[in-house]
Amino acid sequence: MGSHGFGETERLKKCKSFQELRAPKTQSALPRKVWGSVLAGSEMQRQQSRLLAKREQEKRRQDHRTVQSQRSKPGTNTSTNRLVSPTENIYEPRPARSFSAEEARAAMRTVLEGRLNGAKYEPQGSALAAVELAECVKKAVKALGYERYKIVCYLVLGATSPSDLSCSSRAVWSPAVDTYAEFCFQNDSLFALCLVFASYHE
């Protein structure tokens, strides 16, 4: 079975399986017509409640944004009106297409150079600019289309000053499939260091 993307096609498949479930109700035997159909009905109710319980546990991928906050606010979970089919969340230990750090770096370079060339550091506006930049870089990396990869984009924006800035990162992950990319943009007024971490959903 191929790798699964998340989206509309999955939802449509689930609706079909729910309709198939409804069919048994009409097949109850005639002699014990009332008793048979009640049994079929209650069986269907049990199945429905099992499916409903599964549905409530359904997880959706959400975009999530933080700005210098100590707590991450949970993204709003849109109500999932779809059923979970047994084929969802298959364990796939290897990605169909491995994340390429080079491609990600090129995407980051395009975004940062495009937006920051000639920009000046402003104490008031830079907080918002940092968030927007992080969001843009994340969208650009997402657009590269690596399936089953979770993306974390971390951006540091500051004024070029005589003082030092040191940044270090470590991760506990699967080195075979997870990786990172970094790019640092600098001009005479500001610098922007961008790190993108790609973690495979196994």
Next chain:
Amino acid sequence: MEDFQAADEGAFNVDETNNIVKECIDNVIGGVDYNHSKINQWIAAVVEQSLMHLVKMGKPYKYIVTCAVMQKSGAGLHTASSCYWDSSTDGSCTVRWESRTMYCVVSVFAVSIML
């Protein structure tokens, strides 16, 4: 906050992570002044200790920890992050810490794995 945690036991625990990271930072650079020759070693120690404590919790997560330290000089610094993940199980936590001579910002990102 309690409702959020009760609703899904698999959610990332921000408070616990916050405490762990603060403790690690205090242990390593708690009482010292900025020192250019030692800063790399300090940052590496903060990150590695935080990671070690997080992994010891035994939760089914992959962790990414970043630490940025800047000497206090009047210049401004902003950090931002944007993530594409499953917000019901994954989470992040950012700890800002300062001393007389430096600022330290540590971010922890926890990405869940299926077991």
